[in-house]
Each structure stands twice: as C-alpha cells, then as structure tokens.
Amino acid sequence: MESKAFLERLRKFDAYPKTLEDFRVKTFGGATVTIVSAILMFILFVSELNFYLTKEVQPELFVDISRGNIKMKINLNITFNNLPCAFLSIDAMDISGENQIDVEHNLYKQRLKLTGEKVEDEPEKHEELGDKSEELVEGVKKELDPNRCESCYGAETDDKKCCNNCEEVRDQYRKKGWAFKATDSIIQCKREGWADKMEKQKNEGCNVFGYIEVNKVGGNFHMAPGKSFQQSHVHVHDLQAMGGEKMNMSHTVHHLSFGEEYPGIVNPLDGLHQIDQKICAIQSKLT
Structure with missing residues (x-):
C-alpha cells in the first residue's frame, strides 16, 4: 500500500x-x-551541419620576416604553342643574390605537336642535356670511363681542363665568348645526339608544369628560348644553337599561383592566352 x-x-x-x-x-x-x-x-x-563543416577563410595581411631555409613555391602550368622544349629555359633570380639558372628541380616538360597533341605519353624531367656515360658502338651501348678527360676543343681554362659532355663544352665556349654550334667534330655532342634532338623538336610546342622554390624576397622568374648563363654579372641567353630563327612566344597560362593552395583563392593569370603579335604579323606578310 x-x-x-x-x-x-x-x-x-x-x-x-x-x-x-x-x-x-x-x-x-x-x-x-x-x-x-x-x-x-x-x-x-542540414543547413546548420553544412555551415559547421564549411571552412571559413579570413584574409590577413602581414609582413613575413622569416628568412633562412624557408622557401616559397611558385606553382605553374604554361603551354608554349610554338616553342620546343629543347629550346626553352627557366630562370629565377632575386635581390638576395641567388640566381637559379635553367631551373631543373620539380619542373616537367611535355612535348606537344603544333596541333596540341602529346608527342610522348610521359613528360620528361626538365634537366640539361648532360653526360649519358654511354655511347653507341655498332648499335650496342658501351659504358664510358667515369675517370676520362675529354677535350674542350681549345676552350680549356685553368679551373676546367676536361669536358666530358656537350653541355660542358658549351659552357666553356661561352666563357671564352665563342659562338657554339654542335657539329660532328664535337664528339660529346654527337654522342648525345644534341643536334638531332634540336632538329627533331624544331616544329613542336611545349607544356611546362610543376613548381619553383624561391626565397621570400623581391625577384623575378622568366621563361625564354636559348641556354641561359651569367657572364660579367649580366644574365644572357645563348641563341646560337637556334640558328638565328625568330621564336614564337605565344603561350597559354593554365595555372600560376604563389604559395600553398587554399579554398576560394582566385589566381588572376589563370586561363590567360597571349599571342605573339609580331610573329603573327611576319607570318601573315609571308603568306
């Protein structure tokens, strides 16, 4: 109860x-x-859940005083419709005195036909024509002696007595101020097929993509035809190998950004298509 x-x-x-x-x-x-x-x-x-899961971007402007080993990435994807990959060099320089001549790391080149189709399925790492350490003898590859000392064809200097590949011969010629033209008389260039490669890619385009790492200071980077080098504190592009031909620098910027990607960012140069008007005018007169 x-x-x-x-x-x-x-x-x-x-x-x-x-x-x-x-x-x-x-x-x-x-x-x-x-x-x-x-x-x-x-x-x-659903609305409140979506708002909770959405990232909120708050722009903030401040002076970055970090230096040292901290680098900034420049992400790029650019197509040159009428400039072969073998002719193109990429350089970066800044006010701190660091010059990256013919940047090799983290950049790739995709050979293209003039119609825009890929010549090869796989892009090649952007690097200089270097020592292959091998040669063809009657169709058979033969390893070269790594301790060999080949001729610089009269361009030797006190600090450089040997030129074991075509690029080293070209560098020595530039230091002497001599014009360079790869002929069969230069064994290193003939072995590496340097002239054949230039001729083979003559009527092609090139897609360059990847990223460059630069210091967080004022500077510039550029893409231009010809082998680049520094001489007497002057930045020079050697166009001797191109035979004096006019270069068509028409290009399309698919993507160009600085630093890490984050949602909502707008890159103003993305999709830019630039036509080389001078070359087009010359071609129209010829036709």
Whole structure:
C-alpha cells in the first residue's frame, strides 16, 4: 500500500498530462502541419551541419620576416604553342643574390605537336642535356670511363681542363665568348645526339608544369628560348644553337599561383592566352 501511495504522489509531478485516446482527433490539417514541420526541421539541420563543416577563410595581411631555409613555391602550368622544349629555359633570380639558372628541380616538360597533341605519353624531367656515360658502338651501348678527360676543343681554362659532355663544352665556349654550334667534330655532342634532338623538336610546342622554390624576397622568374648563363654579372641567353630563327612566344597560362593552395583563392593569370603579335604579323606578310 505504501508503494502505491508513493507512486501516486510521484505521478502528480508529471507536467505533461496525456489525454485519453477517445478525446484525440487526427485531421488532414494536423498531418500537413506535421509533415511541413518535419521538412523544415530537416532543412534547418542540414543547413546548420553544412555551415559547421564549411571552412571559413579570413584574409590577413602581414609582413613575413622569416628568412633562412624557408622557401616559397611558385606553382605553374604554361603551354608554349610554338616553342620546343629543347629550346626553352627557366630562370629565377632575386635581390638576395641567388640566381637559379635553367631551373631543373620539380619542373616537367611535355612535348606537344603544333596541333596540341602529346608527342610522348610521359613528360620528361626538365634537366640539361648532360653526360649519358654511354655511347653507341655498332648499335650496342658501351659504358664510358667515369675517370676520362675529354677535350674542350681549345676552350680549356685553368679551373676546367676536361669536358666530358656537350653541355660542358658549351659552357666553356661561352666563357671564352665563342659562338657554339654542335657539329660532328664535337664528339660529346654527337654522342648525345644534341643536334638531332634540336632538329627533331624544331616544329613542336611545349607544356611546362610543376613548381619553383624561391626565397621570400623581391625577384623575378622568366621563361625564354636559348641556354641561359651569367657572364660579367649580366644574365644572357645563348641563341646560337637556334640558328638565328625568330621564336614564337605565344603561350597559354593554365595555372600560376604563389604559395600553398587554399579554398576560394582566385589566381588572376589563370586561363590567360597571349599571342605573339609580331610573329603573327611576319607570318601573315609571308603568306
């Protein structure tokens, strides 16, 4: 009895008394209100969840005083419609005195036909024509002596007595101020097929993509035809190997950004298509 009395007293605390089933009336209007309310609650739930999961970007401008080994990436993807990959060099320089001549790391070149189709399925790493350490003898590859000392063809200097590949011969010629033209008389260039490669890619385009790492200081980077080098504190591009031909620098910037990517950023040069008007005018006169 005492337990029943306790339960009765406890039931009096119910602030939400229920009506009997006989007094409950279910209508179409009430069903409509219930469905509409459920839909609105679901929409509000999804909206609030989406807002909670969305990243909020807050732009902030400040002076970056970090120096040392911290580098900034320049991400790029540019197509030169009428400039072969073998003719193109990429350089970066800044006011701190660091010059990256013919940047090799983290950049790739994709050879293209003039119609825009790929010449090869796989892009090649952007690097200089270097020592292959092998040569073809009657169709068979033969390893070269790594300790050999080949001629610089009269361009030797006190600090450079040996030229074991075509690029080293070219560098020595530039230091002497001599014009360079790869002929069969230069064994290193003939072995590496330097002239054949230049001739083979003559009527092609090139897609350059990847990234460059630079210091966080004022500077510039550029892409230009010809082998680049520094001489007497002057930045020079050697165009002797191109035979004096006019270069068509028409290009399309697919992507160009600085630093790490983050959502919502707008890169103003993306999609830019630039036509070399001088070359087009010359071609139209010839036709």
